[in-house]
Amino acid sequence: MKKLLFVYNARAGKSQISSYLSEIINTFTEEGYLVTAYPTQYRMDAFEKIKEMAPLYDLVVVSGGDGTLSEAVKGLMQCDVRVPLGYIPAGSTNDFARSVAIPKNMIEAAKYAVNGQRFPIDVGSFNGEYYCYVAAFGAFTDVSYETPQNIKNIFGHVAYFLQCVKSVGKLEAYSLTIEHDGELVEGDFVLGMISNALSIGGMTQLVSKKDVAFDDGLFEVVLIKMPNSPSEFQGLLGRLITGDLDPRYFVTFKTASMRITSESEIKWTLDGEAGGEYSVVEIGIHKKAIDIVIPPMLNPD
Numbered sequence: 407m408k409k410l411l412f413v414y415n416a417r418a419g420k421s422q423i424s425s426y427l428s429e430i431i432n433t434f435t436e437e438g439y440l441v442t443a444y445p446t447q448y449r450m451d452a453f454e455k456i457k458e459m460a461p462l463y464d465l466v467v468v469s470g471g472d473g474t475l476s477e478a479v480k481g482l483m484q485c486d487v488r489v490p491l492g493y494i495p496a497g498s499t500n501d502f503a504r505s506v507a508i509p510k511n512m513i514e515a516a517k518y519a520v521n522g523q524r525f526p527i528d529v530g531s532f533n534g535e536y537y538c539y540v541a542a543f544g545a546f547t548d549v550s551y552e553t554p555q556n557i558k559n560i561f562g563h564v565a566y567f568l569q570c571v572k573s574v575g576k577l578e579a580y581s582l583t584i585e586h587d588g589e590l591v592e593g594d595f596v597l598g599m600i601s602n603a604l605s606i607g608g609m610t611q612l613v614s615k616k617d618v619a620f621d622d623g624l625f626e627v628v629l630i631k632m633p634n635s636p637s638e639f640q641g642l643l644g645r646l647i648t649g650d651l652d653p654r655y656f657v658t659f660k661t662a663s664m665r666i667t668s669e670s671e672i673k674w675t676l677d678g679e680a681g682g683e684y685s686v687v688e689i690g691i692h693k694k695a696i697d698i699v700i701p702p703m704l705n706p707d
């Protein structure tokens with residue numbers, strides 16, 4: 407039999423997997439896999455186990471939130487053997503699952519994890535660390551992960567933006583020098599995102615869908631300039647919602663590699679987790695570094 411390593415975070419998304427575990431494993435078995443099921447025991451456990459054990463398996467499937475997926479990608483990046491990765495989302499935000507149209511229904515997602523299409527995706531590097539879909543700093547990045555999940559669930563993203571508006575009084579400007587593709591960008595910014603995803607912090611309008619590819623060796627960069635007034639800031643939020651990234655307020659470009667220098671250290675988030683504080687950041691991309699197994703939808707032409 408083919409061998410499948412199933413690594414799951416039993417606590418993700420209100421422990422929803424407990425109702426589906428038996429059916430998920432049966433789904434894998436019906437497809438001819440002998441399944442090893444491993445519930446993660448602590449943060450970075452998915453990373454450790456996948457790094458160590460993935461080469462012994464034909465397929466790795468993970469279940470959890472974006473953090474678990476990110477750990478899995480990091481773990482596979484450490485393996486010499488290329489093992490495909492399936493994903494059953496169980497977290498709260500699930501940016502990556504949204505981006506590749508993996509269904510919320512866990513059984514449906516399990517079927518795609520074993521039956522779907524293998525698709526190579528790019529993996530980012532951030533000062534030598536791997537990341538999967540977004541590196542970010544600044545005002546809203548904290549808000550995204552500080553807004554309580556129950557508020558997000560009830561009020562959707564309106565609540566998210568209300569939190570943003572509340573934070574207008576404590577907007578911090580980051581003076582940055584950015585080098586990319588032989589160009590130099592200098593200025594004061596309130597937020598920066600270097601992403602490879604259609605959904606960030608649950609928001610789907612931040613990048614234009616038609617422009618995003620997961621295998622093009624490029625990241626989408628969005629930097630928001632420091633607004634001059636609270637009213638301008640509110641206008642910016644409106645533009646963010648509608649995806650209208652006016653160059654008067656935003657700097658946007660695609661790149662495979664960039665260097666960001668700041669006078670003081672900046673707190674970053676990588677795939678929604680704390681990513682450390684740095685005054686110099688080197689960001690690069692490993693093209694088509696990981697094979698994920700997803701519903702057949704990307705690049706339909």
Ligand SMILES: [Mg+2]
Nearest residue numbers: 619620622624
């Ligand atoms: Mg890309």
